Amino acid sequence: MSITIEIPKMKDFNRVNKLAKQVHELHVNWRPDLFLSVDEVISKECFEKMIQNKEIFVAKIQDEIIGYITFNIKEKNNPSMRYRKQLQIEAICVDEKNRGKGIGTALLNYTKEHGKANNCTDIYLTVNEENKKAIKVYEEFGFKVKSIAYSMLI
Numbered sequence: 001m002s003i004t005i006e007i008p009k010m011k012d013f014n015r016v017n018k019l020a021k022q023v024h025e026l027h028v029n030w031r032p033d034l035f036l037s038v039d040e041v042i043s044k045e046c047f048e049k050m051i052q053n054k055e056i057f058v059a060k061i062q063d064e065i066i067g068y069i070t071f072n073i074k075e076k077n078n079p080s081m082r083y084r085k086q087l088q089i090e091a092i093c094v095d096e097k098n099r100g101k102g103i104g105t106a107l108l109n110y111t112k113e114h115g116k117a118n119n120c121t122d123i124y125l126t127v128n129e130e131n132k133k134a135i136k137v138y139e140e141f142g143f144k145v146k147s148i149a150y151s152m153l154i
Contacts, residue, residue, distance in 0.1 A: 001061060003103060005110040008058045008065070013047050015065045016058065023093040030130045033153060057110055059094070059103050067094040069107040073118055087115035089125035092134075104137050 008016060020041035028035040042050075050056040050070055059067035069092045076084040089111065094103045115123055125143070127134050 001101065003106045004060045005057050005106060006060070007051060007054055008047075008056060008068070010044075010048060010051065012058060012065055013042075013044060016047065016056075016068050017042055019065070019068060019093045019095055020091070022096055023091065026131070027128065030128050057107060057114075059107050061098075066098045067103045067107055068092070069111050071111060073115070073120060084121045085119055087111065087118075087120040087123045089123065092125075099133070104134075105141060108137075108141050 017040055021039075024035065024041045025037065028037050047056075053072075055072050056068060056070045058065045070090045071087055072090065073085060073087050076086055092104060092107060094101075094107075112123060123143075125138070126149070127138060129135075
């Protein structure tokens with residue numbers, strides 16, 4: 001199984017959105033207080049902007065998109081903290097039929113190398129505590145818990 005990772009094209013919009021919907025529905029189930037079930041998770045305008053800014057990669061097997069990762073790079077230049085150029089992962093998705101095959105790890109590796117090439121100092125992501133499989137992948141990849149966020153409905 002040969003995985004190819006590249007920047008998508010606009011013709012890939014529907015397939016990426018279909019994948020985004022898979023992950024989004026998990027979040028709807030976990031946090032219905034925050035997430036709404038929608039038909040289009042990523043707008044065409046947003047998708048086009050991610051392509052232009054090279055903030056999205058797709059994973060393909062034989063020309064079929066089976067995963068994607070979105071991210072952005074932000075400089076953190078606070079006088080009371082060390083300078084950081086942080087690659088922030090916004091979303092990562094692997095088609096439910098293709099999970100457990102190393103595709104997520106391949107996307108993370110490719111994105112990490114992209115971060116290195118752009119002089120990033122670190123990678124940051126958040127994950128829902130219910131997403132045990134993703135947490136396992138992130139920990140095996142080398143991510144460490146650095147902060148804990150709390151939330152309370154009022």
